Amino acid sequence: MKGRSTEALQDFSRALIAPVKFMAVMGLVLAVSVILQLEFMPNFIQTFGLLLKNMMDAMLNNLSLIFAIGIASSLAKRQKIEAALTALIMFLLFLAANNTWLTITNSLAEPGEMGLFSTGQAIVLGFQVVDMNVFLGIIIGILVAYFHNRYSDKELPAALSIYGHARFSFMILIPVILIFAILMAYIWPWANRLIASLSDFIYTAGLLGVFLYAFGNRFLVPTGLHHLLWMPFCFTAIGGTVEINGEIYAGGANIIYALMSNPGTVSSMDPSLRFAMFGFAKIFASIPIALAFMNTAYPENREEVKGQLMPSALVAVLAGITEPLDFTFAFQAPLLWLVHSLITGIGETVLWALGSRTYMLYGIIDSVVVNSVFSPSVTKFYITIIVGLIFSLIWYYVFKLMIVKFDMNTPGREALVATSNDTNRINNKSTEVIVSTEDNIRYVIEGLGGPENIDTLTNCFSRIRANVHDPEKVNVLTLEKISEQKGIFENGNNIQVVIGMNVQTLREKVSEELGLD
Incomplete structure (x- = not known):
């Protein structure tokens, strides 16, 4: 049970990376756009900078939607495009349902001098709804992925086949999102108070809070769970809120x-x-x-x-x-x-x-x-x-x-050959071997026990992550032949191969070879 919970948290942590990668690009482009608008820049350069800024602002102001789509598609085990489309639609359905419920119950907040700031509500894509910020996208992404993975493989009789597969999970999600939208009208105000309390604790803890946050972010890296710590503080109200130019x-x-x-x-x-x-x-x-x-x-x-x-x-x-x-x-x-x-x-x-x-x-x-x-x-x-x-x-x-x-086993001081019984294996190659892309793809597939043994195949920043049906069929010696692998980690049915910066390219080629989404 503990292993499955840890694996689920790691999967969620990995799913968060998908939208966060784009955030890094957004921050870089936004900074460039500001530089281009400096006074000494020619007018046409300033205009171009303004265009870039407004484009990036559109992304910054709609992170919740981006997280919903990114998490749903990352966690989906099959038909990832359909999962992403379902997440988009469910996000819109939530906005409509929540706004309608707030309206018919006379619960819409009245804007003040600073608009809806501090009222617990916000305008999202033209709808006034409870202000869940990025948490809305995260929760919808998880809900969509769960029901999609559970029901999108259902086949219906020929006459009803159009309602099968991803459309079947879509139909199930409609009442789920409706109930969720109504519940959030009552639950989220309490959640907002809890978030504010957590944020206040970190702030009031002063330097101790800074230390605990920084220590945790580094210490949790090997588990992949550090994203669950820094992401909420960087992209949600846990990290504080501020009003800037009415936004x-x-x-x-x-x-x-x-x-x-x-x-x-x-x-x-x-x-x-x-x-x-x-x-x-x-x-x-x-x-x-x-x-x-x-x-x-x-x-x-x-x-x-x-x-x-x-x-x-x-x-x-x-x-x-x-x-x-x-x-x-x-x-x-x-x-x-x-x-x-x-x-x-x-x-x-x-x-x-x-x-x-x-x-x-x-x-x-x-x-x-x-x-x-x-x-x-x-x-x-x-x-x-x-x-x-x-x-x-x-x-x-x-x-x-x-x-x-302490005579530690750091790189260059350990045995050159890892034993086949090690749970965690770190690669140390004494010679540089040139391996073709085709061979690397074959080593991944064969090392994971063959196509029929691979349940899911994804990647994070640096690791290929695979869930296999039978861990006994995994051949570590074959995985060690991958030219760029730096470590192999096993936890039951979950296998991770550390690759580095080129991990996504290799994973995509393997997925293409296997016919996976």
């Missing part, structure tokens, strides 16, 4: 993106920024950690470790994708991972205490672009650089000392 924005990242629209009027960053600073470890820890592993590796392995780790470290610094580097030691040296998480928590706490207000959600690319929009007196990025360099030295020397003192 209500919720969550640390959303608020920063909204402030970028009027950088000249920003004299201080909103306190919710503390939830969008966990790129600190990605930017300042990745290269020192890689260097510590290289310098403590056995001499004959150092060149191999350098070739293995430095590309992963650079990807972590530039794009904020740390999993390829994280999985080289998270399971082999858990004490080192704990210390890494503690240093991360302390580092972000020191930054906040010293007054740094520098956005660092992903990697250095988006951090530089976004922070360049605001005045240095607001972001105090120089504090971040100084503290970051100091903590880079701390990461390097603490890692090096612990690795040597």
Whole structure:
């Protein structure tokens, strides 16, 4: 039961990644649009910047719909396009039903001087409804995925075949969404109070709250559950709400993106920024950690470790994708991972205490672009650089000392061949082997026990995630032949293969070969 619950949470965590990936692009483009609208820019450039900004604002103001579609399609085991379309329709049906119920029960809030701000209601796609923000999209996405996976394979008699498959689950969802829309009119006001209390706790906890948030975000990475921590604080009301130019924005990242629209009027960053600073470890820890592993590796392995780790470290610094580097030691040296998480928590706490207000959600690319929009007196990025360099030295020397003192199994110091009974296997190839794309596809399929043994196949930022019918048919030795694999993790029927930045390309090719959506 515990294993199934953990697997379900991991699946949900992975599904959240789909829309979040697009958020990174949105933030980058939004920052560029603001730069293009600076006064010294030619008029046609400013006009182009305004167009870009309004386009990104349309996405920022409709994140709930984006999350509904993204989560439903990611969690769907089959007919993903139909699941996405169903999520879109159910989102619209909820808005209509909830608005109608609020109207006939005389429960519509009256706008004040600041519109519907703080009334518990909001205008979504023209409908006045209870203000569930991104939570509405998340819940609808989960509901659609559940009923879609359960009923979309139902076949009806020939005369009624048009109502079978995805249309059958669609029909079942209509009354479900109707009931859900009515219930939320009464339940969500209480949920809003609970969310406000949780948010207040983190805020009032001061530096302790910053430490716990930063530590948790790093410590939970190996489980994939860290998304369940940072995503609500960055994109929902748990991370705070603020009114900007008559629009209500919720969550640390959303608020920063909204402030970028009027950088000249920003004299201080909103306190919710503390939830969008966990790129600190990605930017300042990745290269020192890689260097510590290289310098403590056995001499004959150092060149191999350098070739293995430095590309992963650079990807972590530039794009904020740390999993390829994280999985080289998270399971082999858990004490080192704990210390890494503690240093991360302390580092972000020191930054906040010293007054740094520098956005660092992903990697250095988006951090530089976004922070360049605001005045240095607001972001105090120089504090971040100084503290970051100091903590880079701390990461390097603490890692090096612990690795040597406790003789840890970090890259270049472990046995070169993993045993076939290991639950967690980390790849360490002594020679670089060129493997064709076709061979990699074959190794994935054969390693997972063949097409008939593969139930579902998805991916997150860096891992192929598969659910298999019979874990005994999984051939780990075959999976280890995949040219880019960096680790293999087994948990019952759930198999994960760490690939890195090219994971989506490989997974899509395997899915195409298997005839999966």
